Amino acid sequence: MPLVKQIRRRxxxxxxxxxxxxxxxxxxxxxxxxxxSAKTHLNAKQLLEQAQRLEPGIDQVTIYRNLGxxxxxxVVDELDLLHLRGDQHYYEARQVRAHSxxxxxACGKVFEFYTSAMKTIDRExxxxxxxTVSFTRIEIGGHCAACRKSxxxxxxxxxxxxxx
Amino acid sequence: MPLVKQIRRRxxxxxxxxxxxxxxxxxxxxxxxxxxSAKTHLNAKQLLEQAQRLEPGIDQVTIYRNLGxxxxxxVVDELDLLHLRGDQHYYEARQVRAHSxxxxxACGKVFEFYTSAMKTIDRExxxxxxxTVSFTRIEIGGHCAACRKSxxxxxxxxxxxxxx
DNA sequence: AATGTTATTGCAAATGAGTTGCAATAACAG
DNA sequence: CTGTTATTGCAACTCATTTGCAATAACATT
Numbered sequence: 001m002p003l004v005k006q007i008r009r010r011x012x013x014x015x016x017x018x019x020x021x022x023x024x025x026x027x028x029x030x031x032x033x034x035x036x037s038a039k040t041h042l043n044a045k046q047l048l049e050q051a052q053r054l055e056p057g058i059d060q061v062t063i064y065r066n067l068g069x070x071x072x073x074x075v076v077d078e079l080d081l082l083h084l085r086g087d088q089h090y091y092e093a094r095q096v097r098a099h100s101x102x103x104x105x106a107c108g109k110v111f112e113f114y115t116s117a118m119k120t121i122d123r124e125x126x127x128x129x130x131x132t133v134s135f136t137r138i139e140i141g142g143h144c145a146a147c148r149k150s151x152x153x154x155x156x157x158x159x160x161x162x163x164x
Numbered sequence: 165m166p167l168v169k170q171i172r173r174r175x176x177x178x179x180x181x182x183x184x185x186x187x188x189x190x191x192x193x194x195x196x197x198x199x200x201s202a203k204t205h206l207n208a209k210q211l212l213e214q215a216q217r218l219e220p221g222i223d224q225v226t227i228y229r230n231l232g233x234x235x236x237x238x239v240v241d242e243l244d245l246l247h248l249r250g251d252q253h254y255y256e257a258r259q260v261r262a263h264s265x266x267x268x269x270a271c272g273k274v275f276e277f278y279t280s281a282m283k284t285i286d287r288e289x290x291x292x293x294x295x296t297v298s299f300t301r302i303e304i305g306g307h308c309a310a311c312r313k314s315x316x317x318x319x320x321x322x323x324x325x326x327x328x
Numbered sequence: 329a330a331t332g333t334t335a336t337t338g339c340a341a342a343t344g345a346g347t348t349g350c351a352a353t354a355a356c357a358g
Numbered sequence: 359c360t361g362t363t364a365t366t367g368c369a370a371c372t373c374a375t376t377t378g379c380a381a382t383a384a385c386a387t388t
Contacts, residue, residue: 023335023384044374059338064375066336080244082301087346088374100285102295115288117281121264121304124279130309131266137246137303140285145294187355187364208345223367228346230365251375252345330388337382343375353366358359 016073027051027058031066032075032093041079041090041101041110067091074135081110082139100138106147113140180237191215191222195230196239196257205243205254205265205274231255238299245274246303264302270311277304 013032017024034050035042042050048063070076079090082103098119099112118136125131177196181188198214199206206214212227234240243254246267262283263276282300289295 021335025336025384027337057338060374061339061376062337078247083242086374102289102293104295105298111293113285113289113293115285117284117288120281120284121277121279121302124281125266125277125304125306129266129275129277130312131268131306132312133304133306134269135305137301137305138285139301140289140297141299141301142289142295142297148294148296185364189355189365191366221367224345225347225368226366250345332387333385335382335384337380339380340378342377345372345374347372348370350368351366352368353364355362355364357362 013075016075020073022069022073027055027062028066028069030055030058031063032070035070035076035091035093038092041081041092043088043090045088047091077135077137079137080139082141084108084110084141094135098136100140102140102142104144104147105141106143109144177239180239184237186233191219191226192230192233194219194222195227196234199234199240199255199257202256205245205256207252207254209252211255241299241301243301244303246305248272248274248305258299262300264304266304266306268308268311269305270307273308 013029014024016022017028022028030051031047034047044060044063044067047067048058048060051058051063067076067078071078075094076091077094079092079101081090081101084103084105085108097114099114100118101110102113103110118138121136122133125133177193178188180186181192186192194215195211198211208224208227208231211231212222212224215222215227231240231242235242239258240255241258243256243265245254245265248267248269249272261278263278264282265274266277267274282302285300286297289297
């Protein structure tokens, strides 16, 4: 059974943890559940803030360390979103369907794009290079329909620090 | 004419600079030429070191500022290489053919992969979303043929700091 | 349920890639 | 040659992320 589907089942994280000798602490469960139920990508700071609502004493290192673990387990993915919003990373629970992240350089909007081309690439890499893909990060910059219409000439994206 | 091809012609950078009101300083030429002739992706530090050989006084801010400019002009691309080697970014002169970067999680080897699927994604985004792609970053993690054969069980990649 | 082992946590301090302010310099147009 | 202003170098700073370490708590075992 694919990893993601296994995790999504009740008790999935428990099982996975056991297999890897990890302990399921309150903090780890919390961090994972926040990511699982998040509607958007969260950065470490946002994740910390949300976690602190339920677990006031939780520290940012715990966030970072768990993100590391969950990443390595392959249940959480790390994104940069092209660093359009600063230097930090964003995180999302791995989804059943792989997808790319598309960002408008003019308005900053980010959306997810699902395409079979991702599977195609995996297949090609396997066939042509004998390479087995574990995960794929696709981040695309450009201009969305709305911004194209408003015929803004794309003011060379500044790196802004809104979130940092 | 596509941007990249224009740049590759003698005098291309000069023209582009003029169009954008940029000045062609010795430092800027140097940074661009290092990237253009580099066989691998360079991070800011490596770029600085190479630049200092020809221009001893050059400072890292000059590197960073020029990378910013060249990125915005679309003649240089920024990569993360999945942060397998640390937090920094890597840079490469934009190539005529778009490509993805594939990294082996076991041995750390990075290679470029050319596939028409990238153009497919661009086309789909245009058609389905009215989105115009300016650049695409595809970074793939997995296991290369050699590492698969040596049947290493993939020792959950540590983030190492070799370069930083 | 009590115990031992050790993964995990929280705190404080450090790290390091990348940035900012500013005065001096140098491209380039006229 | 001259004026305008983009660019540079220096120093100090920012801030996301990491590290060291002692205290704590999961969880397997008795």
